[in-house]
Amino acid sequence: MPARPGPLQGGSLVLGTLALSLATFMNVLDSSIANVSLPAIAGDLGVSPTQGTWVITSFGVANAISVPLTGWLTQRFGAVRLFTASVLLFVLTSWLCGFAPTLELLILFRVLQGLVAGPMIPLSQTLLLSSYPPQKAGMAMAMWAMTTLVAPVMGPLLGGWITDNISWPWIFYINVPVGLLAAGITWSIYAKRETPTRKLPVDAVGIALLVLWVGALQMLLDKGKELDWFSSHEIVAYAVVAVVGFAFFLAWELTEEHPIVDLRLFGRLNFTLGSLTLAVAYGLFFGNVVLLPLWLQQFMGYTATAAGMALAPVGLLAILLSPLVGRNVHRIDPRGLATVAFLGFGLVLWMRSHFTVQTDLQHIMVPTLLQGAAMAFFFIPLNSIVLSGLTPDRIPAASGLSNFVRITAGAMGTSLSTTLWENRATLHHAHLVERLGAGDPAWQDALGRLTAAGLSPEQAMAQITRMIDQQAYTRAADDIFLASAVLFVSLISMLWLTRRRQGGAAAVDAGGAH
Structure with missing residues (x-):
């Protein structure tokens, strides 16, 4: 068996880290950049915003399906060839997404984009870990994780600005230069460090x-x-x-x-409970990440750019704290670190559950800022638990399976949160209008004020209906936020059912695959 290549040095190490981080950034960015653009995409393609969420879920499901194939494809073609091909195909499918004239074609191209994106994140970690000495693996993973934390900040900002000032297809076109640069640098540095290949039955x-x-x-x-x-x-x-x-x-x-999926890994307590906890938590997290900009734009009057600004602070504390978590995950019980994350998410969502139609931008941004701290304590400790006690040869399969479960949960969390939001809004709407009628003083007063302001009776009725909808959907969003907060806190008990292990392979691959 060929010896493992030594760590990279100097400029090659810097450029290699930059290229791998760029590819990861592009991939993660694409899962969040469309969030604030959904109303614009839905309007342009003539579908409802709820149908527009398929643009997100189709990518997530296809991505989840392709992740478990990474191990087999790597052994068949080599990590460097597969990673480079994955990036180039991602560029091509991004370009196709921008050209899609209908929702059906956009979903098809997003599915293809998700399928080719599967190997990118796991292999970026594999190649990055091979670039650094083992004693610096935790720090390398913390640096890598920062790119996945910056992307959610840039995604809403960039997506909002592009949607408002250019047009939504450009949220996909921007992947083209970034992907070509990342693929070119990666191939020039890592081509001579290709991993061994062998033919395996598929x-x-x-x-x-x-x-x-x-x-x-x-x-x-x-x-x-x-x-x-x-x-x-x-x-x-x-x-x-x-x-x-x-x-x-x-x-x-x-x-x-x-x-294709090593289900025997579920025979290990830490892997099973860790993966399940991570999946449920990520489903809750991602469902709320999609819900917030939809509420801001549809019922609070925010533009895509303003919604992006409201979500931007999420990365500030994440970027500051991630290196600290990466350095200490092997010394501090990861269950304790993950508990901090779950309590943080619970607090953030509890604060959001008090949002009203009068809540201003400043109060919307405060929990978003705090969410960044929770994110810093989330991925690295949980992946450390999932991979703890595994031998190095089982880590790729374990990482792939854990990520399949997590990404699938994220896509399902998006669907469930938007569906529950509409259901709860319908219920609240019914409660709000059940007392209103021709003889209700509040109804007559509101109608009188609007008609006195120059609106026709039909326009006044439409305005009142809009106000009732705004209240109903805001209360429904509060319900989702509060239920999610309770679930986050309840997951802590499952976290502490796992066993703490000293050392092990997990310490080397603490970052897992986002």
């Missing part, structure tokens, strides 16, 4: 079953609200396919000699 049945049940489940979540859930034969069909497909997937993967 688990085609496992891949097909994975695509089938995950795709069916996501379609169920995305179209459930639109088709009135299980009163629709189509939704029932998706549910049957998802359940049956999942059962066959479990049976096949547990008996296959070369499974």
